Amino acid sequence: MVANDAGRDVPRAAVTPSLVVAALMAVYLGVMMGSYLDGPSVGAALDSHSVRWDEGYGLTYEFLYQDTDDAGQVRYHLVSTEGGNIPLVLTCEFRWVDNFSFFDYRPAGWNYVRSNSEEWIRAYEAWRSSPGYDGPIR
Incomplete structure (x- = not known):
């Protein structure tokens, strides 16, 4: 005792x-x-869930530049290396604990979240409907 x-x-x-x-x-x-x-890193952004997900659409990316948003969060601007020059903007968010939601799991640490979804969809659809497109059909 x-x-x-x-x-x-x-x-x-x-x-x-x-x-x-x-x-x-x-x-x-x-x-x-x-x-x-x-802190966040370009290498980790290029290995993030968002970038790996897009590999299923036949896309790989290269780093263009880095800036910050109005909240002071780092954003990485990437562009696809295949046709279409599809832009991808990843905003870096730090999570102190794991985040579980119905369709998504984000581990604690630096997370790279797509912050230009509408622009990305328009660019991807334009590329996919172009005459020279020979990638996967989804």
Whole structure:
């Protein structure tokens, strides 16, 4: 038994798991802080979920330039290397915890989110309907 401030004894079985959880949270926050301080990167953006998803449409991208949006978030501007010159803008968001939604899972850390969906769809459809298109039909 361990005495607490109120003079009552607290079983060690209750203290030990609490200390383990606190230690694990400290390690987790340390790892996440390191990732946050490293910042976003072009390499990670080119390996992001959005870019890998577009590979199924026959698209690969190359880096054009980087800027920031009104909220100060870094944005990477990419363009497809195949026909169509399809633009892709990825906005970098940092998530401290995993994010689960019905159709999407975003792990904790830097996430690269497509921020020009309408423009991308118009460019892709124009490329796909062009006479020289020989990519996959979806």
